[in-house]
Amino acid sequence: MRAALYIWQRDMLLWFGGAFFLTVFSIEPMVYLGLYALSMQGLVPYVEYGGKLVTYVTFITIGVTVTNAYLSGTHAGFQIFIDNLMGTSELLLASPLKKYELVLGRLLSALSKTLLMGLSALFMGILIGAQLMISLASLFSGLFILCLCSLSFGALGIIICARIKSSRVYNLVMNTIQLPTMFSSSAFYPKTALPHVLRVLASLNPLSYAADSLRDILIVGRFIPDIQNFSILVSFSLIALLLASWLYSNVLTRL
């Protein structure tokens, strides 16, 4: 089991060591919140959510937090893709490492990266004036939801990357999945304000349920999110987690 921690350590070392990380970590939330949210605040000063009227910055802070977690989650599989591409997976498989340790280590690092990215956006949102219901209970509950989002989006990243073997395909798949998922969700706008087609898509999109579950806690002030949002998010997380574990351990072929 300790080997899973070594895999996690290595993945984090690679992540923190890259200039890419520092750039994305600091710039991405700034772009979404500092530029987009503050500019939109003039056009859409208030948004209604869960019976409460909140500033657009408050509303979108949660959306950007979840989106940031989603984006870094789908990218969390990148190390798997790189290892498959460079052949490092082969070195790992020729070692005494157990397959489940490798899968667990990957999931742990996906969770950590995604959680850190989500929290960085949340912190940035608070800095620019998001009014969130912060208490010990909401922090605990919010962190749990963010972990759930991180795990499911990290698992989604592993699902995407497990079988991809070329950078061209990787880019194509990422571009096809990421932007449409973000903009067909309730991350940036409330579901009720979306046109009919987008509203239908948003109701099928796990990102919407992740954003709304976190809003239920940090905006509405519930300890447990709306049961529908929560149960869909939990179901999606479980399915993604199981599928990622199954798919990845099947890709890791050895005797």
Place this chain on the structure above:
Amino acid sequence: MSISARGLTKSFGKTEAVKNVSFDVQEGAIFGFLGPNGAGKTTTIKMLSTLLKPTSGTAFVAGFDILRESDRVRRLIGLVPQRPLMDSELTVIQNLRFYSKIYQVKYRERRISEVLDIMGMGDHKAKKMWQLSEGYKKRAEVARSLLNEPRVLFLDEPTTGLDPIARRTVWDIIRKIVRDHGTTIFLTTHYMEEAEELSDTVAIIDNGKIKTSGDPSMLIDSIQGEWVLKIITQNPPELMTCTSRIISEKRMEDDTEYRLRAANREDAVKTLANLFGDGISIKNLEIRRPNLEDVFIQYVKEL
């Protein structure tokens, strides 16, 4: 025996990459596995190092069955792949620390220092892998493979892409590992000089089948008593009348390279005279005793 393969076969769909291969490697010996590209060398290494499941047959590595005791095999082997596979963004020491943890190496830092010393890499340990020359990348890979003090070390074309000096350094390191630690080496290469220089035993594989195996000097002796004439000519093949003497024929852009067999020195001179008599103009000529390359060519017609 350190490695004992019996009827190893691997098919990918309808293609049989390795066909019913059997061989034994003694403990502490260097076994050279020779073959042209695509002959089945890497597939064999992957089966022996538990990365690929044989379609049929099995093998024992370090005394354990690769099929039933793959976990134990993995603990006792080291693998140096054809190209460097360690993380290029991490330093040499970071990579070694990671793999020493994965292999549960006792007294990690001491062992890392030892392998760095063996490979002469002490001054390069803080460099990222991408900052190293090809020769040092290869050394770093060998250092990693030695962390767990393997009983069997698989070296898949360890000197491909290295300059002659770096190549000789790797040879010295391989000899040192065997001499000091009694490690068994399974070496694939397509450099005949390398195999002849290092191996106690060689096997020549082509098209998935082992064509011959044995002590390199014995294999050379098997075509001993014969001399080899290597000529390069621009003349068309129709002019060659001594077809029964041709060992191999290799077409190049404007020329053709022939290796011809002669029974002894006098016969070699006579053959040469015949060639001139036939009107063959010779651009380049080499008359010598056979070497492992000639054995290889005899069994693998295309180089």
